[in-house]
Amino acid sequence: MGALLRAARGDxxxxxxxxxxxxxxxxxxxxxxxxxxxxxALDDDRDQVAELVTVYRLGDTxxxxxxxxRDVVEELxxxxxxxxxxxxxxxxxMAMQRRxxxxxxxxTRIRAWSQGLILGQLQSPAYTAAVLxxxxxxxxxxxxxxxxxxxxxxxxxxYDVLLAETVARWPLVDDTAMLDQLDDLITTSQLPNVDxxxxxxxxxxxxLPLLPAFHVYDDRxxxxxxxxxxxxxxxxxxxxxYVAEFERLQAVALAGDEARSAIAEIASEFR
Numbered sequence: 001m002g003a004l005l006r007a008a009r010g011d012x013x014x015x016x017x018x019x020x021x022x023x024x025x026x027x028x029x030x031x032x033x034x035x036x037x038x039x040x041a042l043d044d045d046r047d048q049v050a051e052l053v054t055v056y057r058l059g060d061t062x063x064x065x066x067x068x069x070r071d072v073v074e075e076l077x078x079x080x081x082x083x084x085x086x087x088x089x090x091x092x093x094m095a096m097q098r099r100x101x102x103x104x105x106x107x108t109r110i111r112a113w114s115q116g117l118i119l120g121q122l123q124s125p126a127y128t129a130a131v132l133x134x135x136x137x138x139x140x141x142x143x144x145x146x147x148x149x150x151x152x153x154x155x156x157x158x159y160d161v162l163l164a165e166t167v168a169r170w171p172l173v174d175d176t177a178m179l180d181q182l183d184d185l186i187t188t189s190q191l192p193n194v195d196x197x198x199x200x201x202x203x204x205x206x207x208l209p210l211l212p213a214f215h216v217y218d219d220r221x222x223x224x225x226x227x228x229x230x231x232x233x234x235x236x237x238x239x240x241x242y243v244a245e246f247e248r249l250q251a252v253a254l255a256g257d258e259a260r261s262a263i264a265e266i267a268s269e270f271r
Contacts, residue, residue: 001033001036001069001072001073001076002033002034002035002036002037003034003036004065004069005033005034005052005056005069006034008052008056008058008062008065009034009056011056011061012055012056012057014055014056016030016031016034019052019055022051022055023048023051023052023055024041024046024048024051025040025048025051025052039073039076039077040052040073042073042074042077049069049070049073052069053066053069053070103215103217103221103223104121104151104157104217106217107157107217107218108156108157108158108218109157109158109160109217109218110157110158110159110160110215110216110217111160111162111215111216111243111246112159112160112161112162112213112214112215112216113162113163113209113211113213113214113215113245113246113249114162114163114164114167114212114213115163115164115166115167115199115209115212115213116164116166116167116170116212116213117131117167117172117213118163118167118181118185119161119163120144120148121148121151121152121159122152122161122184122185122188123148123181124177124180124181124184125141125145126173126177126180126181127172127173127177127178127181128141128144128145129141130172130173130177131172132144152188152191152193152194153191153193154193155192155193156193157193158193158195159193159194159195160195160197160246160250161189161194161195161196161197162197162199162246162249162250162253163185163196163197163198163199164199164201165198165199165200165201165262165266166201168182168263168266168267169201169266171270175270175271176270178267178270179267179270179271182263182264182266182267182270183267185263186260186263186264186267189259189260189263190260195255196255196259197249197250197253197254197255197259198253198254198255198258198259198262198263199249199252199253199254200253200254200262203252203253204252205249205252206248209245209249210241210242210245211224213225214242214246216239216242216243216246219236219239219240219243220234220239221233221234221239222234222238222239222242
């Protein structure tokens with residue numbers, strides 16, 4: 001596309017400067033398009049395809065090229081949107097958690113994996129306070145607890161939770177609070193819409209997990225985060241890859257009573 005547009009500009013006897021003056025394109029944007037590194041804008045505010053077709057007089061000299069150009073740009077914009085990875089920068093844990101909550105409310109099935117932290121929906125108040133680094137009675141902790149209150153007990157939503165044993169081996173709270181947290185985890189695992197799997201230390205994996213933690217919302221979106229920000233993937237092939245990764249780890253994890261027994265054994269160490 002870039003080479004064809006460069007040739008069309010030459011056939012029209014125009015310099016890049018002349019094209020920039022006649023359209024909404026900048027010099028840098030036009031250069032990127034002609035190199036094949038960018039696309040003309042195609043949205044409600046700007047139709048740079050139409051602008052280029054007009055300036056290059058393609059409607060009169062080469063209508064087939066004009067039609068082809070629009071079709072290709074539309075397709076490339078669609079592909080770029082499908083493959084887009086949206087990265088949200090920022091160290092505001094509360095903002096990230098609000099985002100997780102919004103996506104959760106729009107989903108009927110959530111797959112969640114973590115090897116470092118007990119997931120937000122499953123956290124006790126003391127554990128939440130430790131994650132946020134705030135007092136347990138702080139407004140931020142209370143707000144987060146209110147958002148998650150009763151979340152796993154929503155029978156209309158399936159929770160497939162996969163936790164590595166390391167979430168218990170790296171305690172963030174004192175022994176009493178950690179015992180309460182693990183007991184809560186066992187209780188939650190008995191809900192009919194919760195499938196809790198426990199990946200014990202020493203289990204043989206063919207390869208390391210893709211990421212320390214991620215959430216899959218239905219089959220439409222993956223979100224993973226760290227302290228510096230979060231990323232969203234929506235391309236079907238990306239979502240399918242993370243679903244496959246979740247199922248790979250899930251297949252070698254403990255389930256049901258075996259998982260609860262393993263958690264209870266670790267909990268006994270905090271008594």
